[in-house]
Amino acid sequence: MKDNLLETKQRIFQYWYIDGLPELALGGIFLILGLYFYIQAVIPNESLLGQILNVGFVVIIIGSVYLTRFLIGYFKNRLTYPRTGYVAYQRKPGQYRWIRVILAMGIAALVAGLIIAFPGYEKLMPAITGIILSFVFLIFGYRGSILRFYLLSLISLVLGGVFSFLGTGGNIGLGYYYFLIGLICSLSGGCILRSYLKKYPDKPEDDHVG
């Protein structure tokens, strides 16, 4: 019985990723981050744009997250739900959200602390980012038994390692890393979406009612 419930839980988790839209959205965020770090690397820090970008980093992240949430919802309403149905997931209690926020802030603080304490540490930024994201992909892959997330996990690890090994650390390395991982996520999401739309042609509206 436990195995059946676990299997059902995995299938329910997989359903959110069935159309590739979350990966497309994640790819979009990574591409924005790639552009951000690249611009940070090429413009002088003292310039007005440099200062705005420094201050606006959190705004850019939060704004991107909200925009992608909106876009995912918008496209799921138009593409996914009419084809394979609508679900509302059970919301975990608020404390879980706070645990995730605290964990993310802890990791960010640790990385920032390491950079301050060990200036040469900047060269390892792509590798560290690659490891963190690899771990995140791994968790998602395991939770939903989704093979392509394991692949993304490996790619993240390799990319981060390569850029650090090549000596392209700091903002430029992060820019390249996020750009490439963003491109790969977008391609992955795009392929899944194409495959999904081909497999599930649209149904007439009145077919939805039971």
Add this chain to the structure above:
Amino acid sequence: MLDETNKLVRQVAELDRLVHEPARLSILTLLFMLDSADFLYLQHETGLTRGNLSSHLSKLEEAGYIHIEKTYRGKVPLTLCRLTEKGKDAFELYRKQLKQFVDRAF
């Protein structure tokens, strides 16, 4: 030995027949893990035909195990299904009884 076998047979007989049906069990398992799901999703996941799914949902609704709400998502009509508290209790009791039976029998 015969006593034990009789006990096991009685345990199976005591299982809730409304839950102990493959199609309805799939439906209840899905709804147990979700907040709600629409008709199309349940049809997609269970592989049942529209008529078959409708019939099972009606039985579950009559028993008070699920609540069905006909609503709209924008302009699109939606039939939303949700497990009731009675349905959750029935499902959890069924799981417990089945687990006991399996543990004793094998």
